[in-house]
Amino acid sequence: MSKEVFLETITVFAMGALPWFEIWTAVPLGVVLGFSPFTATVIAIIGNVLSIILMIALFPHLKDFITRKFRSKFAGVTKKDASPRQKRFLKIWRKFGLPGVALAAPFFIGTHLAVAFCLILGSNLYQTLLWITTSIIIWGIVIAVSLDMGLGLYEQLVT
Numbered sequence: 001m002s003k004e005v006f007l008e009t010i011t012v013f014a015m016g017a018l019p020w021f022e023i024w025t026a027v028p029l030g031v032v033l034g035f036s037p038f039t040a041t042v043i044a045i046i047g048n049v050l051s052i053i054l055m056i057a058l059f060p061h062l063k064d065f066i067t068r069k070f071r072s073k074f075a076g077v078t079k080k081d082a083s084p085r086q087k088r089f090l091k092i093w094r095k096f097g098l099p100g101v102a103l104a105a106p107f108f109i110g111t112h113l114a115v116a117f118c119l120i121l122g123s124n125l126y127q128t129l130l131w132i133t134t135s136i137i138i139w140g141i142v143i144a145v146s147l148d149m150g151l152g153l154y155e156q157l158v159t
Helices: 003-017 022-032 037-074 084-108 112-121 125-158
Strands: none
Touching: 003 022, 003 037, 022 037, 022 084, 022 125, 037 112, 037 125, 084 112, 084 125, 112 125
């Protein structure tokens, strides 16, 4: 593996691991850097999932800090007072619970924030990891297939 490919791989991995960027940015970036949609997706998923595992592993040690920071944002929040992000999260949480939040997280609020909120609200660490990982993989596949189909259509139109 050349130094350039190694740096590109690390870049896609890091983008997948970073909150707010995650797989939505990492997969297209990987394709732009020359990876196939499949390869870019695998690298981005690994980065995203490993950062979630690290977050969950550190959660017991950071629980007080995270709870102070975020629980107050949910305690006694009325629909009128809640931010749009809080409204989306709480609506999905109340209606679908952990599976719904995990599956919607990459699209609506981001996986890192969803993990923090779910754990603060008392979700089991392992169930949270399972559902978030499943969600990341599903959305990664959706992005990869969409990119592959879009690139195929583009090639047909250009040639």
